[in-house]
Amino acid sequence: MRIVMARINHETNTFSPIPTPLSAFTPLWGEEAEAAARVSNTAIGAFHAYARAQGAEIAVPVFAMANPSGPVADDAFEALAGAVLEEVAKGCDIILLDLHGAMVTQSFDDGEGELLARVRRLAPGVPLGLALDLHANLTDDIVSNCDCIVGFKTYPHIDMYETGEHVTRIIDGMVREGLRPVNAWSHPPQFAHTLSMNTTQDNAMSALIERAREAETAAGVLAVSVFGGFSLADIPTAGVSVAVTATREDTARDVAADIAREVWQRRDELVFREEPLDISIAQARRVAEEAGGAGPVLLLDHGDNCMSGGTCDVMDVLEAALGAGLDGIVCGPINDAAAVEACQAAGEGAEITLKLGNKIVADGFASLPPLSVTGVVEALGEGRYTVSGPIYTGQTFFMGRAAVLRTPQARILIVEQPHEPWDAGVFQCLGIDPFAARFLILKSRMYCRPVFEPRASAVIACASRGVTSSAYELFSFEKVTRPIFPLDEGANWS
Structure with a gap:
């Protein structure tokens, strides 16, 4: 048996000014890709374990992931x-693909659908299993060009490996038992905010995911996935959207439609309505006073979230916190290569004034002046650390060169490229203990939570004018099918 598997992962924010060349994926090829797949705590890791258990010949042509950013360059897509x-x-007997489901390229609105259609043309009869992110934007090309679809059921995504195992169970049934699954999907006309998709909370998304799990126990139902989608x-x-893999077409279609109707009925619960920034900052002050040092107040700058395509250089939240007189702040990572270079040139211990951030401006967004901050260069180094878990456990990340600027109110971590604070190591690699802060400002929305939330006295979502804002009125949607809720309050569906 010969099994081809690959991981290609990109969530495309079409409003983001961050380019996505091939180098953004830091792709691994051939033997290096196979080695990465073997130890990866993602869907492809489960694919690899399944293939080893079968004694199969394993081909892993590529293992690639880029942080969310703008449309993928055409030459990058073609190479991958x-x-x-x-x-x-x-030639192969099984194809297993670990994709995201929301890749847009310069030429294709549906990158995964284009890839799957090409694969199907080459191998029309080969069992093809697909693992997707919970934030996938489904299309007919994705659904019709694979034998099964399984999406993550957690956000933050801590079930990537389990999702891959689910895919292999279905594909194994095809190979060994002659199973012939069929797919169906339903797509109510609605956006869901990512801040309303946290499955660690008692909310509509958690209830819908539980509904999907219950549906999977019914006869003939092989997989049910509720996709929150990626609205940017x-x-x-x-x-x-809702996707169902089943043994009968009518079963798949009916289950998908039934759960989609429930999604539509709960559409208001999937909308996040952000508070004005000054109210969030005032709330943070009150909580810190009440907590009395029981842990940092976690301020999440979700409008400039790296893992949704943010530039990580919007200064709104830090500027508001400094202006309100908050102190004991740890903030970062801020993406500003010029500021890092200035700190490097000044050297550790030097006092320096920086013009920080607000330098990368997206089309249609206002250009704001950088934030002027004066402080001491406390630390310089290489922004490299290893994740302790639970997401991407053991994986080493690099933020570019890094610097810490200490001001009377804050310690600011500055790096050379946008980066998600996956782990406390983001700060610890430069000598900062983030849990000793009074206020911890992170450019994150959800992925920081498994590490930072348990030790925080409170978590407060803070609005900013970045390209990952929850305020959809900031964006000029031209291609999305209208009407769609909540952009169009009068949107209807039955």
């Missing part, structure tokens, strides 16, 4: 897709 197609063309991709089918 070409590697997969080259291995499939050699301006493509026709962006938004919420």
Whole structure:
């Protein structure tokens, strides 16, 4: 048995000014890709374990992930897709793909659908299993060009490996038992905010995921996935959808439609309505006073969230916190290569005034002046650390060169590229204990939570004018199918 598997992962924010060349994926090829897949705590890691258990010949042409950013460059997409197609063309018995489901390229609104259609043309009869992110934007091309679809059921995503195992169970049934699954999907006309998708909370998304789990226990139902979608991709089918893999077409269609109706009924609960920033800052002050040092107040700058395509250089939240007189602040990582260079040139211990952030401006967004901050260069170094878990456990990340500026109110971590605070190591690699802060400002929305939330006295979502804002009125949607809720309050569906 020969099994081809690959991981290509990108969530595209079509409003983001951050480019996505091939280098953004830091792709691994061939033997290096296979080695990464073997130890990865993601869907492809489960694929690899399954293939080893079968004694199969394993081909991993590419293992690639880029942080969310703007549309993927055409040459990058062709290189990644070409590697997969080259291995499939050699012949195989199973194809297992670990994709995101919200990739937009310069030429294709549906990058995954284009890749899957090409793979299907090369290998029309080969069992093809697909693992997708909970934030996938489904399309007909995705659904019709694979044998099964399984999406993550957690956000933050801590079930990536388990999702891959689910895919392999279905595919194994095809190979060993002659199972012939079929897919169906339903797509109510609605966006869901990512801040309303936290499955660690008692909310509508958690209830819908539980509904999907219950549906999977019914006879003939192999997989049920509720996709919250990624609304900052301006493509026709962006938004919420439900996918079902079953043994009968009518079963798959009926289950998908039934759960989609429940999604639509709860559409108001999937909308996040942000508070004005000054109210959030005032709330943070009150909570800190009441907590009395029981842990930092976690301020999440979700409008400039790296893992949704943010530039990580919008200064709104830090500026508001400083202006309100908050102190004991730890903030970062701020993406500003010029500021890092200035700190490097000044050297540790030097006092320096920086013009920080607000330097990367997206089309349609106002240009704001950088934030002037004066402080001492406390630390310089390489922004490299290893994640302790539970997301991407053991994986080493690099933020570029890094510097810490200490001001009377704050310690600010500045790096050379946008970066998600996956782990306390983001700060610890430069000598900062984030849990000793009074206020901890992170450019994050959800992925920081498994590490930072348990030790925080409170978590407060803070609005900013970045390209990942929850205020959809900031964005000019041109391609998405209208009407769609909540952009269009009068949207209807039955």
